[in-house]
Amino acid sequence: MEKILNYIAGNKENFVEQLKEFLKIPSISTNPENVKDMKTCAEFVEKEMKSAGLENVKIMETPGHPVVYGEWLHAGEDKPTILIYGHYDVQPVDPVDLWTDPPFSATIRDGKIYARGAVDDKGQVFIHFKSIESHMKNNGSLPVNIKMLIEGEEEIGSVNLDNFIIKNKELLKCDYVVISDTGMIDSETPSICYGLRGLAYMQVEVTGPNRDLHSGEFGGAVDNPINALAHIICKLKDDKGKILIDGFYDDVIELSDAEREEYKKLPFDEAKYKKDLGIDELFGEVGYSTLERDSARPTLDCNGIWGGFQGEGAKTVLPSKAYAKISMRLVPDQEPEKIEKLFTEYVNKISPKSVKVKIKSLHGGKGAITPIDSPGMEAAVTAMEKGFGKKPLFTRGGGSIPVVSSFQSILNAPTILLGFGLPDENIHSPDEHFNLINFHRGILSISHFYNEIAKINK
Numbered sequence: 001m002e003k004i005l006n007y008i009a010g011n012k013e014n015f016v017e018q019l020k021e022f023l024k025i026p027s028i029s030t031n032p033e034n035v036k037d038m039k040t041c042a043e044f045v046e047k048e049m050k051s052a053g054l055e056n057v058k059i060m061e062t063p064g065h066p067v068v069y070g071e072w073l074h075a076g077e078d079k080p081t082i083l084i085y086g087h088y089d090v091q092p093v094d095p096v097d098l099w100t101d102p103p104f105s106a107t108i109r110d111g112k113i114y115a116r117g118a119v120d121d122k123g124q125v126f127i128h129f130k131s132i133e134s135h136m137k138n139n140g141s142l143p144v145n146i147k148m149l150i151e152g153e154e155e156i157g158s159v160n161l162d163n164f165i166i167k168n169k170e171l172l173k174c175d176y177v178v179i180s181d182t183g184m185i186d187s188e189t190p191s192i193c194y195g196l197r198g199l200a201y202m203q204v205e206v207t208g209p210n211r212d213l214h215s216g217e218f219g220g221a222v223d224n225p226i227n228a229l230a231h232i233i234c235k236l237k238d239d240k241g242k243i244l245i246d247g248f249y250d251d252v253i254e255l256s257d258a259e260r261e262e263y264k265k266l267p268f269d270e271a272k273y274k275k276d277l278g279i280d281e282l283f284g285e286v287g288y289s290t291l292e293r294d295s296a297r298p299t300l301d302c303n304g305i306w307g308g309f310q311g312e313g314a315k316t317v318l319p320s321k322a323y324a325k326i327s328m329r330l331v332p333d334q335e336p337e338k339i340e341k342l343f344t345e346y347v348n349k350i351s352p353k354s355v356k357v358k359i360k361s362l363h364g365g366k367g368a369i370t371p372i373d374s375p376g377m378e379a380a381v382t383a384m385e386k387g388f389g390k391k392p393l394f395t396r397g398g399g400s401i402p403v404v405s406s407f408q409s410i411l412n413a414p415t416i417l418l419g420f421g422l423p424d425e426n427i428h429s430p431d432e433h434f435n436l437i438n439f440h441r442g443i444l445s446i447s448h449f450y451n452e453i454a455k456i457n458k
């Protein structure tokens with residue numbers, strides 16, 4: 001291991017330079033203009049897998065963006081096989097003028113690398129490339145059997161991945177899935193995420209009159225779809241943060257007393273949190289702490305709303321249409337399909353007859369909780385401790401990685417979430433960045449993790 005650790009220390013700067021090339025590719029999966037960049041990015045991943053020493057590396061087509069696969073399976077049959085999953089696609093960059101440097105310039109400031117995808121998830125995928133490379137270059141082998149699956153559609157809901165996994169079930173067969181696409185508490189407090197929320201994402205279209213109208217001529221006589229939509233949205237959640245959709249909480253697994261005790265032990269500085277976000281008061285479901293609210297409780301948020309006149313100045317119009325994008329973060333055991341149905345029934349029930357309401361589901365995914373007492377988790381704890389010099393705490397993440405529950409149900413494999421992001425690194429937001437200390441400690445931790453997980457008897 002010493003040789004490997006020396007190699008990692010000696011290549012610190014090299015690794016960052018190489019990461020920059022990955023971050024410069026604008027692989028925005030939702031943008032039709034970036035289809036070519038998605039291909040370029042898949043080819044970059046293919047090249048990195050090959051040069052790290054993986055075999056059978058291939059770009060595999062899906063009905064959407066391609067998946068990149070590679071493996072190294074010579075550790076022996078008595079050793080476990082891990083499937084490393086990550087994504088090379090990124091979120092859109094808008095509003096682009098709020099970025100200090102262009103989003104695909106990969107600029108370093110104050111020991112942090114800034115780019116869309118820096119921490120979500122390219123930087124974290126790169127940690128695995130470099131950990132594999134460090135083992136292969138110095139030992140000529142890996143301690144554990146590794147399969148690697150890097151997809152290009154995570155940020156658009158992994159719409160083609162379930163089918164891909166079903167079709168390639170044998171190829172992807174493994175004992176554990178390992179994902180570095182989550183965060184830690186703060187830079188001094190390493191933590192392992194053992195739960196993720198699910199998601200049900202809806203779009204509501206409200207139609208009033210069949211065309212835009214003069215708001216003086218018709219105002220007061222004809223319902224306004226924007227006003228109607230605002231009423232509908234107001235009835236989704238009360239002023240105490242409770243969601244009002246009938247049956248919404250029926251399948252929610254409540255936090256156990258023991259879990260709530262664990263939550264209390266996590267460091268959390270409310271004043272700092274508010275200051276960082278520029279808000280005077282927090283808001284959330286009454287009866288739960290902030291950390292519980294943003295990871296173990298379901299919620300509902302309006303993600304976008306539009307309609308009517310958006311230009312400069314005033315236009316006296318009674319618009320024909322109004323739209324909203326509304327998403328709900330779910331917790332185990334809430335089923336996205338059931339929640340979509342409850343949402344639709346409830347919105348139809350509360351909608352006034354004076355407008356027509358169309359509801360569609362955009363995408364969804366189940367939440368997941370991974371057992372914290374498995375041998376794989378113990379290996380993760382030891383590895384984090386070696387990489388960070390501190391024992392990690394356990395947390396649950398508020399975000400979603402829908403494929404985790406698919407790995408569980410299709411491959412019957414538990415997932416270990418070993419992520420190195422920080423809550424203030426602006427994922428999905430302008431000035432996304434990755435702290436290079438955690439990039440480096442991540443490579444150390446993951447290199448140790450391969451050794452630790454190899455100690456598990458199959």
Ligand code: BES
Binds near residue numbers: 183
């Ligand atoms: N890496 C995130 C998920 C995440 C973020 C987990 C923070 C835990 C903490 C992932 O790339 C992501 O953004 N997922 C989407 C899922 C959606 C597009 C289906 C999300 O959570 O919004």
Ligand code: MN
Binds near residue numbers: 087120121154181
């Ligand atoms: Mn991600």
Ligand code: MN
Binds near residue numbers: 091120155427428
């Ligand atoms: Mn993301």
